[in-house]
Amino acid sequence: MKSTRTERLIRMASRFLVAPSRQISLTGLSEQFQVSKTVISDDVAIIDRSMREEGIGGICVERGRTGGAFLRPRLSREYRRSFLGSIAETLSQDNRILPGMLIHYSDILFNPGFAGPLGYALASDFADREPDVVMTSEVKGIPLAVFTAHALGIPMAVCRFRNRPSDGPAVAVHYPSGRGEVRTMFMGTRFLSAGKKVLIIDDFMRGGSTAAGMLLVAREFKADVVGTGVFIAASEPARKAVSEYSALLRLERGNDGVPMVKVQD
């Protein structure tokens, strides 16, 4: 049955949005909706304009034999700034301060209403590097990493701090913690392989030892790390165990010594 043009456009748009960064065949759309590929191409152009206007990203069309199109995430600067600003404000409230220059943020990351857009923001930042897999470490970084992976259309690999029978075979990697102890991380052998482009995503970076551990995991698998993105980076210590990373927010000590969170420019 032929649907109306408007219905077809909404249905096509929904497929791009439900599975961002994943190719949808234009030939398949043309066959399913019983219209020519030229009509489908016009439809895609309209959807592209609407998504850009909405500040979500754009539709990329791959010409040639595969003939697919996909939504490439790119959050608008205005939305990004106001969204991160409101989260920084929430996190700076008195009732969130924990002992030891720590703040309570897990309710933000465990709420998909926040973690979803945060992952979309990180995906927008790193989409150009075309990662194959998002790597994170358990536990609090998982929702952020999974939404980043969702927006990038790629799988997630989780570094675990123990390995159990139900987790399957894994590679163990040893790395120094911030306090000089040696810690162990496990990565399931199914999740990574040589030459894969890895994007590291983590919730919080203080000294950067966990991120440095994840670099070692990638190296052990002969995979290439193409970027490291974190939700919050603490300004102390200034010197981190990793040289390159970008953070959405920064945790600083205010003039009165009280922790506060700012948007990273």
Next chain:
Amino acid sequence: MKSTRTERLIRMASRFLVAPSRQISLTGLSEQFQVSKTVISDDVAIIDRSMREEGIGGICVERGRTGGAFLRPRLSREYRRSFLGSIAETLSQDNRILPGMLIHYSDILFNPGFAGPLGYALASDFADREPDVVMTSEVKGIPLAVFTAHALGIPMAVCRFRNRPSDGPAVAVHYPSGRGEVRTMFMGTRFLSAGKKVLIIDDFMRGGSTAAGMLLVAREFKADVVGTGVFIAASEPARKAVSEYSALLRLERGNDGVPMVKVQD
């Protein structure tokens, strides 16, 4: 600037899809797009028809002063069956069998291309019970729970097996493991409160002791559990520590003694 009708429809549809189950103000849409509320209502009816046709769900409109509309997830029976069938087939492959009636499934749950639709399926099953929060336990259930919570437009609360300074204050609950030992679970005090309606989501249920532990956590907070949904339930032991739950898939022992996964009817 006024946009064309088609562009407006696509932009409106994208907002329903990006934040399912969350109310969008019809008055707000009417003001932003500079058209009457009658026009917006007609638009919403078209979007509703397209989403139903697409097998995603429907748009619910709340009349009255708040005047909001939202996408209520309801996966079509056909898509659900074929999607779960393909996952059951993947999981039944020889190379996934682990010692002790276990199968390797974490790469499925860590891949948002699978975890997203699985969460959407669970959200479709439980939306009518109108939960306020999705509860899960670390680690492998988190992606499934977060996508279920995303589709239901509600936050997630994670039961942890240890409590550290950065996790903030928590309530500890003790529960018997399947082997008769006593285990401890922690739930952050920010995540739950009296009278909240809780949906428990977990990755794998063998004897049901973890789910039973989560019931104790909910009881400790005087919250009400409105349902328990799991990705895979093992057919052995038949008797579980919880009386009510529903599973998407079932792990059975075939005639040759080899584990296999079936879609739960």
